Amino acid sequence: MLLMVVAPANAGFFAFGLALLQGITPREQLTSAFTPRTIIRAAPPFRHTHFEGKQVVVHSRSADLHEMYAYNILPPALAWLWRLVAPRGYANPSILDAGGMSSEGVGSYWPFATGRRVDQMNLLLDQIERTRKVRYILSPNQHVGAWETGFMPQWIAREYLARRGNAKFKPDQIQPARCPLLGYALYTLQVEGRLIPRWFLQVNTQPEVGDEAYDQGAEILFSFFRRELEGLCHDDLRPLGKQIIECCLSRGTVEDYELLMPAE
Numbered sequence: 668m669l670l671m672v673v674a675p676a677n678a679g680f681f682a683f684g685l686a687l688l689q690g691i692t693p694r695e696q697l698t699s700a701f702t703p704r705t706i707i708r709a710a711p712p713f714r715h716t717h718f719e720g721k722q723v724v725v726h727s728r729s730a731d732l733h734e735m736y737a738y739n740i741l742p743p744a745l746a747w748l749w750r751l752v753a754p755r756g757y758a759n760p761s762i763l764d765a766g767g768m769s770s771e772g773v774g775s776y777w778p779f780a781t782g783r784r785v786d787q788m789n790l791l792l793d794q795i796e797r798t799r800k801v802r803y804i805l806s807p808n809q810h811v812g813a814w815e816t817g818f819m820p821q822w823i824a825r826e827y828l829a830r831r832g833n834a835k836f837k838p839d840q841i842q843p844a845r846c847p848l849l850g851y852a853l854y855t856l857q858v859e860g861r862l863i864p865r866w867f868l869q870v871n872t873q874p875e876v877g878d879e880a881y882d883q884g885a886e887i888l889f890s891f892f893r894r895e896l897e898g899l900c901h902d903d904l905r906p907l908g909k910q911i912i913e914c915c916l917s918r919g920t921v922e923d924y925e926l927l928m929p930a931e
Contacts, residue, residue, distance in 0.1 A: 671703040704732060742921065743795045744911045744928040745850050746803040750791055752895045785901035792908050799931040804828070805849060812870030820867075827858050843921040845871055845878070846885035848892060850921055889918070 795801075806821045836853075844852040856863040866873040871881035896912050904912075907927065914923050 671705070672707045672709065674707075674709040706732065742850060742924045742928065742930055743799055743801075743803070744914070744924040745848065745921075747792055747795050747908070747911060747928075748848075748892065748896070748915055749803075749805070750795075751788060751899065752892055783903075784899065785903045788899065788901075788908060789903070789905050792905055796907070796928060799928070802930075803850075811867050812873040813875035814867070814873075823858060823863070827856065845869070845881060846888065847919060847921050847924070848885070848888055848915070850924075 804824060806824045808816070808818045808821055810816060811820060836851075840854055841851040842854055844850060853868045854865070856868055870876050871878050892915055896915060900909055900912055911924070911927055914927060
């Protein structure tokens with residue numbers, strides 16, 4: 668497929684990542700005969716300046732060309748925190764640092780952001796608050812507890828959720844995670860008639876991990892969130908945003924986050 672992507676500099680990592688997946692041809696190797704059949708035009712800020720905060724994708728198809736215009740959307744309160752912090756773990760391929768957990772890697776929100784952070788935080792909060800029927804998940808990669816898994820958890824989760832459609836999880840399928848920052852944990856999961864072992868869903872049940880090692884990892888995650896969030900309580904931040912951040916800093920429970928912004 669002859670594909671061309673037009674993207675702003677602050678979305679350059681998206682274009683480059685897409686190019687690595689699809690194959691990239693250096694510009695100097697292109698000839699006058701190059702005729703793209705597909706063009707993706709990305710303009711993330713337009714969703715706020717033109718589309719009332721909504722993610723809009725417009726397709727324009729003709730006999731010889733397909734153009735796509737992309738203007739780019741875990742309880743909702745936790746989803747907002749994770750979007751702000753966007754942690755990337757040790758050895759994650761999306762970061763270049765070698766010193767443990769980091770933020771603002773490929774896939775995080777801030778490389779797209781322009782202007783004041785607090786304005787972007789309020790925009791994100793408004794967006795999540797208006798779309799409470801949206802369900803958010805955390806999907807690990809590289810490792811699940813002591814198991815090296817690569818990106819397989821994300822692939823399985825994508826397949827599983829696509830087949831579930833809009834069906835809600837029943838109370839007996841989920842329970843609050845041992846670490847509140849992780850929201851709810853699945854108790855059982857069945858894909859293609861196969862049960863995913865519980866130790867992949869609740870890693871503290873792995874004999875190599877246990878509650879003690881799990882709690883140590885949870886403390887590392889909480890310390891990271893605290894470090895990232897302490898400087899974000901700006902005077903112009905919406906009161907709800909301040910409450911959510913305070914809930915995190917005071918080690919709130921999953922139920923506390925639910926009360927702040929109930930899902931529909």
